[in-house]
Amino acid sequence: MxxxxxxxxxxxxxxxxxxxxxxxxxxxxxxxxxGEYPIYDQFLYSTMTTDHERNQRFLAALAKLAPGRRVLDIGTGEDLLWAYESVRAGARNALAVEVIDDAFHKAADTLATLDQRDLITLLLGESTTLRFAPKVDVCVAEIIGSLAGAEGAAAVLTDARNRHLVPEGLVVPHRxxxxxxxxxxxxxxxxxxxxxxxxxxxxxxxxxxxxxxxxxxxxxxxxxxxxxxxxxxxxxxxxxxxxxxxxxxxxxxxxxxxxxxxxxxxxxxxxxxxxxxxxxxxxxxxxxxxxxxxxxxxxxxxxxxxxxxxxxxxxxxxxxxxxxxxxxxxxxxxxxxxxxxxxxxxxxxxxxxxxxxxxxxxxxxxx
The missing domain is CATH 2.70.160.11 (Hnrnp arginine n-methyltransferase1)
Structure with a gap:
């Protein structure tokens, strides 16, 4: 019933x-x-941060690609997850971008507690409109939907490749x-x-x-x-x-x-x-x-x-x-x-x- x-x-x-x-x-x-809408709350964030299948794959990619490189994390979320894991993996520094205002402010609070906070720069806004230099070597973005492109990954990462990545730069995920x-x-x-x-x-x-x-x-x-x-x-x-x-x-x-x-x-x-x-x-x-x-x-x-x-x-x-x-x-x-x-x-x-x-x-x- x-x-x-x-x-x-x-x-x-x-x-x-x-x-x-x-x-x-x-x-x-x-x-x-x-996932396509700016309605994230603590429950939705926690389902991502505790996702073992997802996390092990992103962590393996960052362990291979981040050391010694400059990393951009698009859609970093309140936990700054991939920016933080990038510097833990040996990234030279990480740029973390978040468009949802509430998540940005919580991310700022999180950043203040991290030992590696001097290696992470947090920005509020859309990666498609922000400008910064120098360009990055690796872009990590967990903006993949249950439909692969539903959260705008194709448009956002096309822009990132054109404006934010060095010519030989790489994106995580791969496909x-x-x-x-x-x-x-x-x-x-x-x-x-x-x-x-x-x-x-x-x-x-x-x-x-x-x-x-x-x-x-x-x-x-x-x-x-x-x-x-x-x-x-x-x-x-x-x-x-x-x-x-x-x-x-x-x-x-x-x-x-x-x-x-x-x-x-x-x-x-x-x-x-x-x-x-x-x-x-x-x-x-x-x-x-x-x-x-x-x-x-x-x-x-x-x-x-x-x-x-x-x-x-x-x-x-x-x-x-x-x-x-x-x-x-x-x-x-x-x-x-x-x-x-x-x-x-x-x-x-x-x-x-x-x-x-x-x-x-x-x-x-x-x-």
Whole structure:
């Protein structure tokens, strides 16, 4: 069973379906995506700083690349984590940049307690507008989203490579890839209502408050049931931070259905390399703060069988802020009997319609 709660969005009442089930380790949960928005609190920061899979990869990269070099940490957060770890690894000095005002002031308090504080310079602002000299040798930025580019990594790091890095400079992480597979939303949350987790509601409220009105926020699935995947996973977004880095891209792939079931959308998840030859972090199969993002495509679930193919096109284009991408998905399901089923979704970083797709009309009922 689910419950209906009320949110207030600038004077308007928004109804939200909520799963009252207990929060236990490993239980699937539906959230709004959170990393793309300036709503970080102590809980969100702690989920990152305690992420072993993430941390070990970034630390290994800094241990190799930071010694004797000047390091830029973009999005340093209240803990100045990678700036601090860079100087611990032997960096000559580190420049830490934070755009969220509250996080900046907490970072300043943190900096005052560090033994290596004389080696770290903390700046408030966006790295895309700040100017400083000399240029840095290494740029570390944990601005990777559950969708690889959702937090603006392509635009921010393209700017960093052009303006802040020496010509032979390197970026950490090295590469990020978004993969997608065919699914049905209800199967990702087996035995549970398709409704937002209770713990997620304050963040949904914060995002709507930040934007000024409700919109169809991307749907984050924590601990999805991986048995729900009906196809192989294929790359739909590739960011090579030390190679050809594109701020906008279009990818078409074919997802081969491998077992019978019903499909109403796709599940996407992150693979991340901090060094070129390392084992990638797999956000679907490893315990990490990155979750998966579900995109609804068809108005109702469509039966599928092995041999069917979901042809999926994913486009990214920079939103009106010039940093965060909007996503556009177009799908054609080809079944063995020759039938075609068409579906699509436009998922802007902000703005756009509210309750435009049946999935969102179910999550945000009118009565």
């Amino acid at each position: 689910h419950e209906t709660r009320e949110l207030k969005a600038h004077g308007n009442t928004v109804l939200v379906d909520v799963d009252p089930g207990s929060k236990r380790a490993g239980r699937p949960a539906l959230w709004p995506t959170v 990020a890839v978004t993969l997608a597979a065919a699914v049905r939303l209800a199967d990702l949350l087996p035995g549970q209502p398709v409704a937002f987790s209770q713990a997620a509601i304050p963040y949904l409220q914060s995002i709507f408050d930040w934007h000024g009105r409700p919109f169809d926020i991307r749907l984050r699935i924590e601990n999805p049931h991986t048995g729900a995947l009906l196809s192989d996973g294929r790359p739909v977004e590739v960011l090579d931070f030390n190679g050809e880095l594109r701020t906008e891209q279009r990818t078409t792939t074919r997802l081969a259905i491998t077992r019978a079931g019903q499909v109403d959308g796709v599940l996407t998840w992150l693979n991340l390399w901090c060094l070129p030859d390392d084992e990638p972090l797999d956000a679907l199969r490893m315990r990490t703060n990155w979750a998966s993002i579900y995109f609804p495509l068809f108005d109702a679930p469509v039966p599928v069988a092995p041999g069917d193919v979901l042809e999926l096109t994913v486009e990214t284009a920079l939103s009106d802020d010039g940093i965060h991408p909007d996503y556009r998905l177009v799908a054609v399901l080809h079944t063995l009997d020759g039938t075609e089923h068409h579906g699509s979704l436009t998922s802007p970083h902000h703005g756009g319609p509210f309750r435009a797709h049946p999935a969102y009309r179910s999550l945000f009922p009118t009565a």
